[in-house]
Amino acid sequence: MKSRFIKAVEFTIFSLIILVIIQTIVEDIALLLNWEVSIRTVLIVTGFVFDLIFTIEFLVRLYWAIVERRVAKYLFEKRGWIDFLASIPLLMFNSGPALLSLFTGGSLFIIFSDVLNILKVLKAVRIARILRFLRVIKIFKNIKYAESAMAQRHIARITSLTVTSIVLILFVFSTLSGLFLIPGLQADHLRQQEAMVRLVDKAYGTQAMDPRLSTAINELDRSLLKITDENNTVLFARFGDDTLDKYYMREDLSVKANTTGTLRIIFDHKPVQQDIALQNILVFSIIIIIMICYLFIYSPHFAITVTDPLHVMQEGMQSKDYNLEVRIPKKYKNDDVFKLARLYNEHYLPLKDREIFGKAETYSELSIEDIKL
Amino acid sequence: MDNEPTIGAQFVLRLLENPALASFSPLQKELHIINFLKVNINQLYPTLSSAGYFPGKTKDQIFSMVYESLKQIINKSLFPHLKKIITENIDFSFISSLTGSNGLKNAMSEQVLGFLQKLLQKSTARLNFLGPLTALDLAISDKYIDESFQRRSYLHFELTKVQKLSLTQEETKNLIKLSLLLKTSVNLLAVGGDVNSQEVRAAAVQNQFADKVLGALESQLDLIPPEALKSALHSNISFLESPDVEATARVAAIFAARCSNFRQFTKIDRGADTPDKSWFNIARRNYKFYGFDSKMLDEFYKTAAENGW
Structure with a gap:
């Protein structure tokens, strides 16, 4: 009964991992394809629910590990570190703040933006999502792609190393580039916005917007969405308010004021987020391709050259009537395993055959345990 | 006392019902x-010598009684199976080509069946019949003979030029089947029914002994020509000691041995070679031990490798 319950829990977690990865990719796609705010809101809420469940899962597992005094085993051997990295940091830096921002109408986001540079906040939130890809390792662990435990362990180990290296290196580099605003698309974007604020300030002051200038601004910076004065009179608008409400969340927008505070200039931050989303999709594609290669190219190769010949030799040594030889591929004939297999084929099996010839009449499939008298 | 055979039969039936034996042939x-x-x-004796089974009997007596019941039960399925093989799987018309005279096919098959039913009362004959019977069931010789007639290499040369058989491909296959069927007739002169006896095993028979059996065999199977009887008897002789032994006898010896410990692989493990290829390769290395024709084994090995058998 208990094992059935555990199996059910494991299956649920496995399903949730698949769903959360799909959700992460869809969230990036939603940003790239400019999906409506309503859909993105649903995705933010589901992302939070997933992270909350995984955080609870991690805390429960950690609690039992503490109770059973096997914390180190859980964290390192049972990959508890993945449970940790792909749950609490995400809840704290990604889905948690995103959900709070939704409920507070973006005011929390504004507070963060005031304390930190807005781009740094954006990056911190989006980069943390990369950690979700670590869960791929746990999916891989659950796929029974090889009969041999040894093959499973080796492939799982190499997959963990590869995926962790990619994710952590990207995480560290992205965090560092976010913190220090290393020259790049995002830094250019920020500089361009600041220049635009100065230009708008100089050109218009408090005057009404000249339609010709409006056209010039429109072409100069596609990220400039709206300019209003202190009376909330719209001086420039790329889209109507309905379009803004439908396709832009609060964190997609950056609100700046001119030096005198008479103008309110709203910029579009989506290009920066889309750039990060594209990076995430690229990383995920790399991870998926690597995993497919491990699963369908390396795993069979490992089986053919290591575990399969070992399994055949083991069967031949354990079972009296098992006399199949190991098939030795020509190109691997000098591998240690196949050198051993040749000895098995050429010496052990003929010897066993002669041995069995003399003793065949003592072998039976029946055992005393089978008979109940 | 009177119900001992019944108790023995009941005990045997319970053993036969064991799922571990489900995939095996009766023998x-x-x-x-x-x-x-x-x-x-030793472990069964306290129970088997108790009041419910065979009280007051020794181990040997119990063993003999159980074995007798076992034989009777197995014979009920073995003999109809044998009849089917003899009447449906072997076409005795090849004997006309062998001797040049017309024989009565039905009479021949009935004579062979009657002879085997008598012979298989002997324990050693039953033990040694396992390989030939499995080979006949699987028709293993058919596919290899078909291949050898296509290849026209060593085996074909041995059959047609050395043994000088003027038989068709199908007739040759039938002669080999009959050789397999009567291979165990070498046990004809074995005394008693001691199941522990190992007096006759593959390739353990001398020429002189085979000739002695041939005399006795000819009198019991007078409808079968001596060429066929020799082929069957000589399949028990080592080729290394008697290089002039018939090619059909050598083939029968190899296939009977191939099937004596035959294991049906429902699924071949990845990384393993095919069953026939593996067996023939092992046999090639042990050919001196078994007294097989190594060139014949080489040909069968190549055939198995090429066909994935």
């Missing part, structure tokens, strides 16, 4: 049960 089941009894008789 294989018999062998497994005999081996089981031999190995475990």
